Amino acid sequence: MKKFLAAAFVVTLSACGGEEVGPLTGAEDGAIEALAETSASLAQPSPAFIPKPTGTCPEFQEGTLTFRPAGIPARSVRIWMSDAARTLDGPLIFYWHGTGSSPTEATTGLGTAQIEAIKAQGGIVVAPSRDPAAGTFPWFYVSSTSRDDDFRVADEVLACAIQKVGVNVSRIHSMGMSAGGLNTTQMSYRRSGYIASVATYSGGRSSTIPTQDPTNKFAAMIFHGGPSDQVIINFQTVSTNYYNDLKSKSQFAMICNHGRGHSIPTDARAAVWQFFQAHPFGTVPSPYAGGLPSTMPSYCQR
Template sequence: MRSRLLPAIPALLLVACTAEPESDGDGQTGTDAGMTEADTGESGDGDGDGDGDGNGDGDGDGEDPTPQNLPTPTGACPTFESGYVPFSPASIDQRTVRLWVGEDPQPGGLLVIYWHAYTSGADEAAFTLSAPVIEAITAAGGVVAAPFAADDVGEFPWFVVNNSDRQDDMLLADEIVACAIEQVGVDPRRIHSSGMSAGGLQTTAFSMARSHYIASSASFSGGTFMQLPFEDASNKFSAMIIHGGDNDIFGGAVNFKTLSTAWFNQLRDNGNFAFMCDHGGGHTIPSGYGSSVANFFFAHPFGTQPSPYAEALPAEFPTDCSL
C-alpha cells in the first residue's frame, strides 16, 4: 500500500518574516527574510515526493520503499508537546530535547532532527529554519526535535565532533525517532536531519551512521574531515549541502567549504543525489533558507529515486544553489 498522504498545505505561499540578528558564539549570525511553505508534490503519486511512482524506480508502480529495522523505544517515551522535554534512553543519561509539535498532531508527518552549533543551543533550530517554516512542518503533522548536548560531551556539543566514539548522540536520535513514531505517528519514510557548524558535522555523521533509515539531510557549514562509512550504502538518501564559500572558516583552520565538498563528492560517488549551495557569507547561518530546506525534505522521503530535483532545482530556491 502507498504511504499515507501528508496533510495538504499551500504550495509556495510566501509569508514575510523578520528576525533580529543573533549569534551562537562562533560567528554565526543572520536574519530570516521570509519562507515558502513546503510543497507536498501532490501532482505526482500522492506520496508527496512528486516522482509519480510508488517505489521511485520510474515505472509507475510498486510499493513505497520503507526503512527496515527501525529503532524501538528503550525507555519510557515522553509526551510529545512543544517545549523542553526529557528523553530517557536505557543505556545513556537522560537528555533534554527541544520539541516543536502541533497542537493536534496527526499521523503521517515528517520528523526533523536539528543539531545546534558550538556555544549555541537547541533553540537555534527556530532561527535557522524560521518560525513560519516550523509552523508549516508541525501543521502538516510533523515534529522538529533539537537535542541539547550531553553534560560531559567535551568542548564541542557532539561526541563525534570531539573525535569520540561514544554513541550517546546517535542513541538519543534513535530514541527520538522511535518515540516520535510511537507517540505521534510520524511517517517512518520521513526522517530528516539538519544542523549548523558543529551541528552540520553531526548532521553528516548521523546521516552516515543511520543511513538505514535517514530520508534526506541538509547541512549548514558541515561536511566531513574524512570519508565516513555508510551504515547502509544501498539507501541513496539525498542531501542539500550549504556552505558560506571560501571564507566559511572557523578557528582560522577549519574550512567548511572544503569539508562540505568532501561529503558531496563521497555521496555522489555512491550514487546519492546531492547538491551544494554557496551563500558566500562565510561562517554564518544564511537568511531565508529554511523554506527551501523544508521543501527539499517534503520532496525527498526515504528511497526517492530519481530525485524530483535531478534535472533542475525549484525556481524559488536560492540562486546560489546548483546541481
C-alpha cells in the first residue's frame, strides 16, 4: 500500500473571493506529517463493500476514459489526476453534474484550486457522463427509475482506480449540484458501505432511500439557496429533509443556506474540501461536533 500524504499546498480565499494556492508554512507542513502518520490507522470500509472490476479497466490518466461495467452500456468518465496517484494513495471524489450541464462542471463545483490540491495528494476526481436513457434528468434515480447503472459505473471506476493506481479507501467522497446533488444524496445511502462524507449543492431527500450499510455514520455538508431555490422541487425543503433524517440517525450533518437561489456557492468550495479532509470514513464523533471551524461559511450551522 502506498503511503498517503496530504498535499504540499494550502488553499485560501482572498479578500475579493478568489482562490490562491501556495506552499505550506512550517506549521502546516507539520500538520501534514501528523495526517500522514494517522492516515494508516483510519477506519476502513468492510472489504465486502469495496467493489471489484467487472470489466476491463482502462489505464488511468487525466482526461476522459471509458469504463465497461458488466451488464450495462459503457460510460465515459472525466478523470482529474496526476502522476502522484501512482506513488501516493490519495482520496477519490465523485462529482455528479446538474441537468443540462456536463462533467466539466466539477471545475466550478469543486474548484480548480481544490482539484489541484487533490491531485497533489495523489487523489482522483471522477465526474461520470450521463446515459441518455436516464431520461429528462441526467441520473437514473433522479428520474425516478430503479436502475442502478450510475452507481454501478461509480463502483467500476472505484474498483479500477484501486486496481490501477491505488486509492485511500478511507477517503471516498461524493458531491454534486441540483440533479447531481440529489444523486449524491442517493449515493450517500445506497453506497454507504464505502462513502466517507458528502456535500450537496441543492440536493436532498424527498422519500425513503435504502441504506447499504446503516453502521456507517457518514457525514454530510448540505447546501441550499433559500426559499427561491426551486426548480420543479423546493430544494430548501428536501435539503432540510435530508439534514433532519441524518440527525435522527445520530449522523453529523451541517446545513448551509447561502441564500442565492439555485446556484453553486463558489465561496464555499475550499470549505467543502476541508470538510472532506476532516471526515474520512468512520469519523464519529465529528471534529465539528463541538462547533464549526471559523473557516466554514458563516451561513452554515450544525
